Amino acid sequence: GYRNFCNKLWNASRYVLMSTEENDCGLENDDMTLSLADEWIIARFNSTVKDFRQALDTYRFDQAAAIAYEFTWNQFCDWYLELTKPVLQNGTEVQQRGTRHTLVNVLEQLLRLLHPVMPYITETIWQRVKPLVGNTDDTIMLQPFPQVEDNVSHQAMQDMEWLKRVILAIRNIRGEMDLSPNKPLPLLLSNADSMARGRIENNQSFLSSLAKLESIEFIESDDDAPASMTALVDTLKLHIPMAGLIDKEAELQRLQKSIEKANKEWQRLNGKLGNDNFVSKAPEAVIAKEREKLAEAETTLKQLQEQQEKIKAL
Numbered sequence: 001g002y003r004n005f006c007n008k009l010w011n012a013s014r015y016v017l018m019s020t021e022e023n024d025c026g027l028e029n030d031d032m033t034l035s036l037a038d039e040w041i042i043a044r045f046n047s048t049v050k051d052f053r054q055a056l057d058t059y060r061f062d063q064a065a066a067i068a069y070e071f072t073w074n075q076f077c078d079w080y081l082e083l084t085k086p087v088l089q090n091g092t093e094v095q096q097r098g099t100r101h102t103l104v105n106v107l108e109q110l111l112r113l114l115h116p117v118m119p120y121i122t123e124t125i126w127q128r129v130k131p132l133v134g135n136t137d138d139t140i141m142l143q144p145f146p147q148v149e150d151n152v153s154h155q156a157m158q159d160m161e162w163l164k165r166v167i168l169a170i171r172n173i174r175g176e177m178d179l180s181p182n183k184p185l186p187l188l189l190s191n192a193d194s195m196a197r198g199r200i201e202n203n204q205s206f207l208s209s210l211a212k213l214e215s216i217e218f219i220e221s222d223d224d225a226p227a228s229m230t231a232l233v234d235t236l237k238l239h240i241p242m243a244g245l246i247d248k249e250a251e252l253q254r255l256q257k258s259i260e261k262a263n264k265e266w267q268r269l270n271g272k273l274g275n276d277n278f279v280s281k282a283p284e285a286v287i288a289k290e291r292e293k294l295a296e297a298e299t300t301l302k303q304l305q306e307q308q309e310k311i312k313a314l
Helices: 001-018 036-057 059-092 093-114 120-131 155-176 194-202 204-211 248-273 276-281 283-312
Strands: 185-190 215-216 227-234 236-241
Touching: 001 059, 001 093, 001 120, 001 215, 036 093, 036 155, 036 236, 036 248, 059 204, 093 120, 093 227, 093 236, 155 185, 155 194, 155 204, 185 227, 194 204, 194 215, 248 276, 248 283
Parallel strands: 185 215
Antiparallel strands: 185 236, 227 236
């Protein structure tokens, strides 16, 4: 709800202020380099301003709220703040200055965008942020609404969105294999075209940090990979070798229990829908819901069985 959104924005702002208030944010020294993540968030915010303004102009206040929510919660507070950490922790001085500059300027503009629908918390935060962007005015209420810019990097947006898909694919493999998010993983990549190879090689720090990787290696073909969990991002194939990462027998036992449980649920739902007495008397909405549950149970069972076969192959 609204309270959770306010908490999310407040906590994100605290991170930005802690990362920037005692440091150079580019006001006095404009020697800075923007990372791919910096260019991406600038382009995403620019797109958000355009869509938000269009929603307001057509009196679709529901759409405007959804657009602001999506950018603030998912793109800025979640993805971008995580993407700044490799730079702020290990980047050069000019790289860190570029990221701090982007942090404070995007946040300050975001507060201006949100202010009409969140007047009090945005004013409070803005009073802390304004000196970091060189603003000496008294209140956010007199600030102009953010403008759509033409000189943003659409290529950076495409590259970063692609890298996010790679990171999510690796995280999904972790979830499927019940691997700790803190366990560094080796990553093997096959069928990489020149664009995919360039995106990976130019952004290894982001990828390694957010996907928690111990190594990244390109291989010539799938045949060069050991028994692995795999995922596809366009034509690029990701391999996470499983040997040594899990207790094979314990994992097979866990999967067998899950398969038995999923199979019982499938049999229960299948039997229910095969009961003429139930089907003839139950409302159509109830029957549709039960069929949906049956389809979900079939999918779950199939996924567990496929996972079991992959573990047996290790």
